[in-house]
Amino acid sequence: MADLLALSSRIIDSGLTDQPVNRVSNELSEIAPGVALVESFSHCVALDTDEGLVCFDASGVQTGKAVRASLRAWRDAPVSHLVYTHGHADHIGGSMFFGEDQPTVIGHENVATRMDRYEYTNAWNLIINARQFGGVSGDLNLNLNVDVGDSGGGVEVKANPGARRFLPSNTLRPAETFSESHDITVGGHRIEMHHARGETDDHLWAWMPEHKAVVTGDFLIWNFPNAGNPQKVQRYPIEWAAALRRMVAMGPELLLPAHGLPIEGKERIARVLDDVATALEDIVRDVVAMMNAGATLDTIIHTVRVPAETLAKPYLRPLYDEPEFVVRGIWRQFGGWWDGAASRLKPSPDAHLATALAQLAGGADVLLRRAAQAAADGDMRLACHLADLAGWAAPDDPAIHGGRAEIYLARRKAETSLMSKGIFAAAARESQLVVADATGATGG
Secondary structure, three states: OOOHHHHHHHHHHHOOOOOOOOOOOOOEEEEEOOEEEEOOOOOEEEEEEOOEEEEEOOOOOOOHHHHHHHHHHHOOOOEEEEEOOOOOHHHHHHHHHHHHHOOEEEEEOHHHHHHHHHHHOHHHHHHHHHHHOOOOOOOOOOOOOOOOOOOOOOOOOOOOHHHOOOOOOOOOOOOEEEOOEEEEEEOOEEEEEEEOOOOOOOOEEEEEOOOOEEEEEOOOOOOOOOOOOOOOOOOOHHHHHHHHHHHHHHOOOEEEEOOOOOEEOHHHHHHHHHHHHHHHHHHHHHHHHHHHOOOOHHHHHOOOOOOHHHHOOOOOOOOOOOHHHHHHHHHHHHHOOOOOOHHHOOOOOHHHHHHHHHHHHOOHHHHHHHHHHHHHOOOHHHHHHHHHHHHHHOOOOHHHHHHHHHHHHHHHHHOOOHHHHHHHHHHHHHHHHHHHHHHOOOOO
């Protein structure tokens, strides 16, 4: 059993992260008397009461069984209540392994709507998560502080995604729902639940006054806030920051997250939550100010920055999401999908534009050579633009796509966030498949 509180205190106070802060061990640690945390794809926080265990989140389908086994080894008691901090699959997908206890499942009223949406867009969710996690073991393993490697292996969805389920059909649905707040008392322990939009529109955080503990769900993930995911639905950085401020006002002395390490100490917790809230508030302020001044999305993206010293903090590093994506999310929230460039309101098909530019340049190979030069000069943004144009202009040319794959593998290696790495690896894999098809390498 690791001393997670001592580890987090040392990392926060020193500013040095010399080991992963998100471990998927499925190991249980007792954080305080009667309060435990199981480290997993998403953690499970458990409170021991005379009426059974109150658990926050069930982890994902791949780890829920191991999480439940760790809880049983800690306390041979049924789970009386299962609280969903929100409806992401890595938090509720493992609930089937809690089902035999017939717990009362509690969540925000929008959790059921999310589950219905996952059913409606099942194949799409499988595709985007395969791409987002870029070959990382486990479809929903955030690995927020794990190097995903630079082997270049992208993700190929070989089977029909519709034949698999993103969220298991036997995932437990909330029986008790609420809109703004909900309090329960179990075995003499009072638990206050508060809704706030942040990473999702169905999120809650909980306050346990007896322990002066706050259960944060994904409002704190020991990484830059996941407030701008490029492939997912709208996030809410303004409300996210406000929720963190409310948590600080409660004066917590123990913080129990769904990802990352638990934190102890009123001042330390307040400092961490304030830093995260301030980072979000500053981005929102700067983006909205530029929007009000009439700036285009292109200008805003390349202007708004988070200070390097902020991103260096152990709980704000951009290893999963990153500030540039949050900027885009704010634009989408207030400005819609159009980026301000008139030609992109009703654009020409990519392949049509690329073919015309290749003809002007003297061929797709000319575009690719210029892309390679840009990459050699360290301008990977320009290199990828040109590599895409070359690939779209010559969709079946293995030489062009071999070069495009090399550029995207180099781009992936240079990135820090898992989201960027996953998408760039998938782009490389697209071109690798063109090469393989042309050479017969996929025959086997």
